[in-house]
Amino acid sequence: MEEVRTDILILGSGVAGSYAAIHAANLGARVALVTKTELLSGSTRWAQGGVAFPSDSNDIPSHLMDTIKAGRGLVDEHVSITILTEALTQLKHLIDLGVHFDAIPALEGGHSKPRVLHINGDESGLHLLTFLHGQLPSQVSTFENHFAAELISTGGAVHGAVFWKDGDPAKPMVIRADSTIIATGGIGQIYSFTTNPSESTGDGIALAYRCGAIVRDLELVQFHPTVLANGGLISEACRGEGAVLLNKNGERFMTKYDPAEELAPRDVVARSIYRETIETGGVFIDLRPIDDLKHKFPTVYGSLANLGLDPLTEPVPIQPAAHFLMGGISTDEFGATSVARLFAAGEAASTGFHGANRLASNSLLEGIVMGSRAATKALESANSTVSQVEPGKPPGCETESQAEIRQIMANCASVVREEKGLTNGFNDLSEISTFPARSSAEAETANMRLIALMVVKGALEREESRGSHYRSDFPDASTDARHVEQQFDHSGAVRD
Ligand SMILES: Cc1cc2nc3c(=O)[nH]c(=O)nc-3n(C[C@H](O)[C@H](O)[C@H](O)COP(=O)(O)OP(=O)(O)OC[C@H]3O[C@@H](n4cnc5c(N)ncnc54)[C@H](O)[C@@H]3O)c2cc1C
Incomplete structure (x- = not known):
């Protein structure tokens, strides 16, 4: 080798x-x-x-x-x-x-x-x-x-x-x-x-x-509040420059949720968008208050153009994304x-x-x-010597399982989480079978499955709402802020 x-x-x-x-x-x-x-x-x-x-x-x-x-x-x-x-x-x-x-x-x-x-x-x-x-x-x-x-x-x-x-x-x-x-x-x-x-x-x-x-703390995943349908991001700086959020009825709503309005921390904005989407059917960002959008935010403007959207004439649809x-x-x-x-x-x-x-x-x-x-x-670190290397066989999963993993995670461990969904998600992820990887794509899929299991396990263990992690069954932060650690060597640890 x-x-x-x-x-x-x-x-x-x-x-x-x-x-x-x-x-x-x-x-x-x-x-x-x-x-x-x-x-x-x-x-x-x-x-x-x-x-x-x-x-x-x-x-x-x-x-x-x-x-x-x-x-x-x-x-x-x-x-x-x-x-x-x-x-x-x-x-x-x-x-x-x-x-x-x-x-x-x-x-x-x-x-x-x-x-x-x-x-x-x-x-x-x-x-x-x-x-x-x-x-x-x-x-x-x-x-x-x-x-x-x-x-x-x-x-x-x-x-x-x-x-x-x-x-x-x-x-x-x-x-x-x-x-x-x-x-x-x-x-x-x-x-x-x-x-x-x-x-x-x-x-x-x-x-x-x-x-x-x-x-x-693998359960602590931040969801960006303002993302386009193709994964393109509307930078936070746009809200800093005056862009506002509107619900499906054309109403500004961040005033209801936080005194900092559109400039509230990301978790607050993401959850507010999540709620308004459920209640009114969709959320939009109005970029028209920004002077010279094309010049100040060329990437944003380009992403919108790729989607056939013109931010200079109308608000554009957005949603939160990991x-x-x-x-x-x-x-x-x-x-x-x-x-x-x-x-x-x-x-x-x-x-x-x-x-x-x-x-x-x-x-x-x-x-x-x-x-x-x-x-x-x-x-x-001091010099080290290793006599021999015997590569093992890293785990793999069928690459088709990637779509399944993503769907499970979107359903159970996204902006709002609760015990039943997380438990079902953990069981569904556990059922995806592994075998020695035959390609990097299969090894990546196994890595994604392992990480997803740890995110869900951490989210189950964190029985509180804190920052980006929101449990509808535990809506408040617990009195002691703690980290959730996971280690392969421990009993009950997530394994491939
Ligand atoms: C759209 C977007 C906008 C963002 N905007 C901002 C911003 O404005 N300001 C800010 O502070 N942060 C921003 N972030 C977050 C920030 O960009 C990232 O957190 C940061 O760039 C991560 O840097 P990194 O070096 O840790 O990893 P990355 O930049 O993600 O690099 C990871 C590297 O690891 C390699 N790699 C992965 N797996 C393997 C493997 N198995 N073998 C070999 N190589 C591997 C990849 O090929 C890549 O080279 C943004 C993120 C995104 C997605």
Whole structure:
């Protein structure tokens, strides 16, 4: 079997993985940066809003308060202070590298002041990621179309991963590394309606879980309130610029639900839209109050044009869709997981920064800061030797099961959840059979099934409503805010 030896292995070339690669290489490490599709992949390239940086050091307490308020009791204050403080250093670093942020910061939902920096209007993620890839130093070897099928785990530590070139198990390759960083992004593909790209199947979280890492709060899935029928997103910044929500009767309704109206936190807006849709038959966003929509939001305008909709003449239909995972692989403030030499950063990780509900544009920021920290800590891991690698057979599911998984999740674990639906959903997911994967598509399906089971199990266990997680049978938050942890090694754990 082909083998490559490196110091740091990074799974995923979104913002977290790419920034970690630059950082690790600048510290002198040899890095392997691997993606299952092309380098420009994952959610990062689709990010429209931008990056939420505190305006200056005086703004850190206010940015922290907004983050804590959105996170509904589950934000780790210490971790958040360190991330927001380091944000200013990383902002300076990005500007020094040559990133051109737009001059005027934008106001987004849940922020008490304009502090979201865009890069080239609403194409921020695409421009940021393209720029980062242009900065990868020569010690970074990139591997495209290499599907991470399995982590190599011996003696309680991770020493690299097994990949399938072109997603084909008949073309295996091993990358051995002193440390491995998982930056494989989110899980949106387990839902039938999502803003996430096709890569977001939760692979890295499933791999880490199978080798014993603690994952937590997987039930905390944020639903973006304003999504078009084709999954295209109407950025929060549009509401910051004056767009309003109307029900089927043409009435503004957010005034009924929250004093911040259209700029209320995402969970409040998503649930309000859900209710108004049930009560009146549909919800629309009116973008006409925005001056110069075409120029300010070219991506939004383009998505609408693709659907044959003209936002300059009429309101356009929207609904909530799975958007962001607050939970993930549990890490400390440096990106270390509960397994030795295994690190995680970006959306795949759970640092405690987002709590039970992410504040708009805080995720690219977290990817930048935690990508750089994970790289630093990963390098501190001592050299390791592994004599032999015996790839196992990762589980697979029939690829047709993907549609079934998505439908089950849409029915039982979407914006509003309750015990009976969740229990039925868990049983239905359990009945989907697994076998050794014969392709990356089958392995992805098994990963989606495993993640879906953990989301539902977490949602059943969390008998309260908090942030993005709403249980109609437990509509209030419990008095003690707690994390829901899951670990493969424990009895009663979800298994493939
Ligand atoms: C439409 C949209 C708009 C958004 N807008 C904003 C915004 O304005 N501001 C903000 O802060 N956040 C925004 N977000 C959220 C943010 O974009 C993501 O949380 C963030 O980009 C995640 O970055 P990441 O590096 O963790 O993962 P990703 O960017 O998702 O990258 C994941 C990488 O992992 C690779 N990968 C996955 N599985 C495997 C495997 N098995 N083997 C090898 N490689 C694998 C993928 O190919 C990809 O390269 C938005 C998200 C979406 C979907």
